[in-house]
Amino acid sequence: MSQTKPLNITTIGAGTIGLSYAALHLSHASKDVSALQITIHDTRPDLEEHILQTLPTHIPCTLQKLRNDRRIAYDVEIDDYVSVHRLIIDKDLESAVAEAHIVQEQGPEDAEFKxxxxxxxxxxCPPNALLWSSTSGIPASTQCIAMKDPSRLLVVHPYNPPHIMPLLEIVPSLATAPKVIERTLDFWKNKDRTPLVLKKETTGFVANRLAYALLREAIHLVKEGVASVKDIDDLMTSSMGPRWAVAGIFKSYHAGGGVGGLEGFFKNIGGTVQACWDDIGAVNVGEGWEKDIFRQTREAYGLVDTVERDEKTRRVLDAVKSKE
Incomplete structure (x- = not known):
């Protein structure tokens, strides 16, 4: 994707994911600020104020001149960090995407909208622009049905927040062109991310399916009085959390089986595993468990400091990376 002109990236939607993506791109362009132009498109009436208040909280501490003076450059030079950068706010879709090399959509999670x-x-937009949706569950095959050229679109689903978390689930439809997938992978690998191409579309993709399966069982255990919301979170952060940061599910249990590996693990305690699978709780949204669990969560955490969360997560990822 080399070019003499700046790389023009347009993000559609200035919510949590959209501004997190903008921060990610700005951070990676910090060594060559002339190489990037970010355009943020949204129709919300307080768009500029919202960006000024929110974007600085996503910038790594080493780059946070923005946090100190709450200023952003709108096509002008202001300070060392934003000099030469062009950060454009545009409420008009046509002009926002007119020169884009990449268009990232983070709009409402609504199939009709997309x-x-x-x-x-x-x-x-230009005919060669990459078109990406950050949807959490609406497949590209649904989103592209009214397009003239559906081969241009694919899902690039981040794990929140994308300016911290390396994972990007690349989910093409059957119509997505292989070249689009290849260019997308090249882009994110060069940004030190972990893009993974799913072999087929599936509801919720993979990361959320795994996370929601754990969430469902956690809710069941609280509902049944086995443990509290806070107990389960403490259990996660003192066991599976750090373990899974360095070894995924299969690698962890493969190690747990000793010399026999994953096969040995199931040979030893497969009966217990099956008993737990048989006993997994049936929990459905709207069945009445929400009031107590929402109350416990509010009492335990109040309003979560996501800046602190993100900085701690960044340090964990840096520690894991340093051992590779």
Missing amino acids: TALWPKVEKY
Whole structure:
């Protein structure tokens, strides 16, 4: 994706994911600020104020001149960090995507919105622009149904927040062109991310399916009075959390089986595993458990300091990376 002109990235949607992506791109461009232009498109009436208040909290501490004076450069030079950078706020979709090399969509999680958006983007943006959706569960095959060229679109689903977490689930539809997948992988690998291509579309993709399965059982255990919300979180951060930071599920249990590996693990305690699987709780949204669990969570945590969370997560990831 080398070019003489700056790389133009347009993010559609200035919510948590959209601004986190903008921070990620700005951070990676800090050594060559002339190489990037970020355009943020949203129709919210307080867009500039919202960006000024929120974007600085996503910038790593080593780059946080923005946090100190709450200023952002709108196509002008202001300080060392934003000099030459062009950070553009544009409420008009046509002009926002007109020169984009990449368009990242982080709009409402609504299929009707997305299927109506992409034909407009396709019409206004350059023909070679990469088109990515950050949806948590609406597949590209649904989003592209009204496009003239559905081969241009694929899902690039981040793990929140993307300016911290390395994972990006690359989820093409059957119509997505292989070249689009290849260019997308090249881009993110060069940003030191971990892009993983899913072999087929599935509801919720993979990361959320795994996380929600754990969430469901955690809710069941609280509902049944086995442990409190805080107990389960403490259990996670003192056991599976640090373990899974350095070894995933299969590697962990493969190690747990000793010389016999994963096969040995199931040979030794497969009966217990099956008994737990048989006893997994049936929990459904709207069945009445919400009030007590929401109350416990509010009492335990109040409003979570996501800046502190992100800095601690960054240090964990740095520690894991340093051992590779």
